[in-house]
Amino acid sequence: xxxxxxxxxxxxxxxxxxxxxxxxxxxxxxxxxxxxxxxxxxxxxxxxxxxxxxxxxxxxxxxxxxxxxxxxxxxxxxxxxxxxxxxxxxxxxxxxxxxxxxxxxxxxxxxxxxxxxxxxxxxxxxxxxxxxxxxxxxxxxxxxxxxxxxxxxxxxxxxxxxxxxxxxxxxxxxxxxxxxxxxxxxxxxxxxxxxxxxxxxxxxxxxxxxxxxxxxxxxxxxxxxxxxxxxxxxxxxxxxxxxxxxxxxxxxxxxxxxxxxxxxxxxxxxxxxxxxxxxxxxxxxxxxxxxxxxxxxxxxxxxxxxxxxxxxxxxxxxxxxxxxxxxxxxxxxxxxxxxxxxxxxxxxxxxxxxxxxxxxxxxxxxxxxxxxxxxxxxxxxxxxxxxxxxxxxxxxxxxxxxxxxxxxx
Numbered sequence: 001x002x003x004x005x006x007x008x009x010x011x012x013x014x015x016x017x018x019x020x021x022x023x024x025x026x027x028x029x030x031x032x033x034x035x036x037x038x039x040x041x042x043x044x045x046x047x048x049x050x051x052x053x054x055x056x057x058x059x060x061x062x063x064x065x066x067x068x069x070x071x072x073x074x075x076x077x078x079x080x081x082x083x084x085x086x087x088x089x090x091x092x093x094x095x096x097x098x099x100x101x102x103x104x105x106x107x108x109x110x111x112x113x114x115x116x117x118x119x120x121x122x123x124x125x126x127x128x129x130x131x132x133x134x135x136x137x138x139x140x141x142x143x144x145x146x147x148x149x150x151x152x153x154x155x156x157x158x159x160x161x162x163x164x165x166x167x168x169x170x171x172x173x174x175x176x177x178x179x180x181x182x183x184x185x186x187x188x189x190x191x192x193x194x195x196x197x198x199x200x201x202x203x204x205x206x207x208x209x210x211x212x213x214x215x216x217x218x219x220x221x222x223x224x225x226x227x228x229x230x231x232x233x234x235x236x237x238x239x240x241x242x243x244x245x246x247x248x249x250x251x252x253x254x255x256x257x258x259x260x261x262x263x264x265x266x267x268x269x270x271x272x273x274x275x276x277x278x279x280x281x282x283x284x285x286x287x288x289x290x291x292x293x294x295x296x297x298x299x300x301x302x303x304x305x306x307x308x309x310x311x312x313x314x315x316x317x318x319x320x321x322x323x324x325x326x327x328x329x330x331x332x333x334x335x336x337x338x339x340x341x342x343x344x345x346x347x348x349x350x351x352x353x354x355x356x357x358x359x360x361x362x363x364x365x366x367x368x369x370x371x372x373x374x375x376x377x378x379x380x381x382x383x384x385x386x387x388x389x390x391x392x393x394x395x396x397x398x399x400x401x402x403x404x405x406x407x408x409x
Contacts, residue, residue, distance in 0.1 A: 060120040066161040067130060067154050071115040078113050081106060091155075091164045097174075098166075104173040105136075107180040108189055108227070112137035112145060126155045126164065139187050139225040146254045171255060172229040172239045182225070185210040190230040190261070198261055202230050205268035206276075213276030216302055218368055219376065220283075226276050227256035236260055251275040253284035270303040277302040286376045293332040297355035298371055300348055310356070313349030314407065320346030321408035330354035330400050331381065350404055357400035362389050 057065075070089035077085030083102055090098045105113075113136045121128035130152050135145030150167040168174055172189065180189035181199050186206040190199045206228050214222045231239055239258055240250065248260040249271050257275040259268075277299040303309050320326055320343060331354075332347055339347065358367040366388055373384035385393035 058122075060122050063154070063156050063161070064117045064120050064130075066156050066159065067117050067132075070154070070161040070163070071117070071132065075113040075115055078102060078105060078110060089160075089162055090166070091162055094163060094166060097168060100177055101174055104176065104178040104189075105138075107178050108173055108187060109139045109180065109182050110136060111139060112141040112143070114145070118149070126153060128153070130154055132166075138227055139182055143224050144254070170239060170241050172231075172235065172258070175238055176235055178229075183207050186226045186228060188228045188230065191232055191235055194230065194232055194261060198230060201265060202228060202259070202268065202272075205265070206272050208269045209272035209276050212273045212302060212305055213280055216277050216298070216368070217280040219281075219372065222280055223254075226272075226279065228272065229256055229258045230261050231258055232261050249275050251278040253279060253282070255284075270309055273303040273305075274299040281371070282375060290333065291331075291375050292334045293330060293351040293354055294371055294375055296348055297351035298368075300352035301355045301359065304352060304356070309352060310349075313345055313352055316342050316346040317349035317353070317404070318408045320350075321405060326350065326404075328401055328405075330357075330397055330404065353404045353407055354400050357403045358396070361396070361399070 074086055074089055077083070077088075083099065086102050087095050087098055113134070115132055115134045117130055118133040119131035121130065132150050132152050134148040134150065136148075137143040137145055148169065150169070152163055152167065153165040154161045155164050156162075172178065177192045178189045179192045179194070179196070179199065180187055181203050183203045184207065186203060188199050188202045188206055190202075206226060210222075210226050213226070229235075229239065236242060236258075240252060248263050249258065251257045257272065257279065259271060259275070263271065278295070281298055282295055300309055300313075325343060326346075330350060332350060335344060335347060355367065358370065362370075370381075370384055370388045373379045373388055374381055381393045381397070385391060385396055389396060
């Protein structure tokens with residue numbers, strides 16, 4: 001269930017897009033027909049039969065073993081920095097993209113990489129897809145692996161498996177030759193053609209942002225390192241399918257955060273704090289357009305730790321409210337496709353003021369409990385408010401709407 005939310009500029013030009021729950025097009029293998037595929041896994045043990053003959057492996061099981069051996073060899077070569085070993089199990093037609101992938105992952109500090117066949121076609125020919133599940137960590141092997149599920153094709157000859165096709169993803173390291181700098185809490189990567197100064201400037205801002213966003217990692221540990229990809233104009237049109245090109249940032253859960261190069265350096269810590277807060281609060285599994293105001297409002301609140309975001313948003317909020325374009329509800333849904341350049345920051349400003357209102361009335365801890373109930377546990381505000389706040393939602397929402405209007409005067 002993919003969905004995208006947008007973050008507009010504060011005032012006037014810091015544009016960004018917030019996290020999407022983004023299905024990477026052409027990247028997840030789905031809809032495989034069970035009758036045609038063998039699921040590879042650990043079966044429950046069966047009682048031993050007396051004097052039974054050894055079980056004969058099927059063609060699919062044998063081919064899966066050969067492919068798993070090749071995948072394991074690829075992983076070992078990748079972690080060892082052995083490009084020749086990495087390419088030996090790939091058809092020569094794949095060498096260019098495998099070489100680019102190898103160098104980009106090495107630049108990112110790939111520290112763990114596992115890959116195994118998860119589904120095999122039962123029929124014995126090479127044109128059918130073999131589904132491979134990959135888990136990887138960047139910067140440290142001690143992480144919850146990021147998972148990819150990819151289709152591929154393999155030829156097995158003389159007991160050796162060679163990949164003849166392997167789905168290319170829309171992740172930056174799979175599309176672009178990258179350089180990277182590893183900080184204490186962040187990894188920042190950019191195209192090799194980009195000036196190193198852009199990368200180092202982003203590292204400094206990202207370290208600041210990580211320290212703030214960590215406070216909102218209430219439902220699990222913060223990442224060992226937040227991963228940030230800095231995109232030039234071409235990369236912004238291709239990474240993660242280049243959706244919503246008018247915004248300057250996006251968060252993609254455990255896969256990383258992308259930002260557009262050349263933005264306002266003074267606003268970069270706010271931008272990254274916003275996106276990192278999405279990473280720790282909604283991650284890969286939660287959120288949605290229905291409660292856009294709450295997911296975006298929390299990210300705005302985190303980036304407003306010094307009051308700068310409120311000051312940046314208020315001019316747009318005032319124009320939006322005074323023009324009668326606000327319906328008076330704080331529970332704003334997903335950004336309309338036709339929202340103007342000024343309406344966008346206004347809506348984010350209202351989301352920020354709404355969450356700030358909840359914090360002022362109930363405190364940060366209970367507000368985060370409310371966020372968890374609504375966004376992470378799929379409750380509605382009307383059900384969550386009495387349990388968390390001890391009062392009905394309608395008067396809470398009305399009171400915060402009044403505060404928004406007061407700030408807009």
